[in-house]
Amino acid sequence: MDLLTELSNATNSEKAQQMEKYMRDQFPFFGIPAPERKKIFQAYMKTIDSITIDWDFVEGCWKKEQREWQYIAIDYLIRLKKQLIISDIPRLKQLITTKSWWDTVDGLDELLGYLALQNPEVEKLMLDWSQDENIWVRRVAINHQLLRKNRTNTILLKQILCNNLNDTEFFINKAIGWSLRDYSKTNPEWVRQFIQTHKEHMAPLSIREASKYI
Template sequence: MWYDTLFQKLEQCEDKKQAEKMAAYMQNKFKFLGIPKPKLNEIAKQYLKESRKYDFDWEFVNICWSKTYREAQYIAINYLSMNSKKLTDKDLLKLKHLIVNKSWWETVDSLDAMVGCIVLKNKDLEKTMLEWSLSENIWLKRVAINFQQEYKEKTNIELFEKIICNNLGSDEFFINKAIGWSLRDYSKVNPKWVREFIENYKDQLSALSIKESSKYL
């Protein structure tokens, strides 16, 4: 396969001192090989280029996700991003599996754009996003809040409001931050609506959400 020697090459580049620093930055939630992003991208570049000759391969993504070191998940994200236009509604459950496994903000916030690409092509999946916004899993909630960030004028405002309202009153940092970020981004397109939303829900929005959402108003 086109990726046969990739993981061997990555593991040969292990830098334990750098790995400790990278793990500490991520609150020691994951093991790292200690490969900085520029070097990681350079190593992966030739393999990802070679991958274009073949059909999209979920097996490769799942192998990356099964690796104990975080750099493998970053390469999977790059591969998915490179192939995001090929993703269909049949891939949503597979993305969900990635979202809820080895979850942290840096992978989840990349996967939400891919979810957005799929939902934009299949409006029936908006119901799934509404379901995710009510999930007990905070990362599914975060994706539901953020998946429309690239939609701009195509944003389904009614759905956007319902999803945020489903998460008002949360004491979870990553949820309140996501609400603020999503409102802030949409304020670039429709500042009037965001101002009115903040005013209507100011007693239920967290201080963090209000601070983030008001940045460009």
């Protein structure tokens, strides 16, 4: 199965314009809706040996022009995330910091979260990342524990969030709010206390997002 042929055949110029506008005209698109793209990806996965991660495939997708290629690379890595090892983290960081925008970065944070949950030593790295000069690396650190519920490391979460208070960057403040909002579904009192303690240093956006369910 030739992915380029399948994606090209599914091109929709009208939807491509809409997608490009939504992403502030930073990336060109084929214009393939997510459900259709995932069907193409699933059909492709049936034709290949998926036992180990083919990093040449991933990095090749990342270099291609249309944004759907990067989405396919993320879908591929998520499908094979059990094959990820700590030594793959520099490769993941390279993806995070290349063609960076919230759409790909928020797909990649699941992979770092998986690695950190399986390998506690990665938590120290996430703490380091929370102070990185690159906002997208910091965003991954902030959000890497999403959906963990009772498995959330609250000590680490607090440290990472505190490292990013008093920030003016929209995507950082949004991430702080999302991280707190997600954990509030499990432990609303912890989130209330965090907001109460740190509200003078939190952006209104973070407080608004964090308070949605409490």
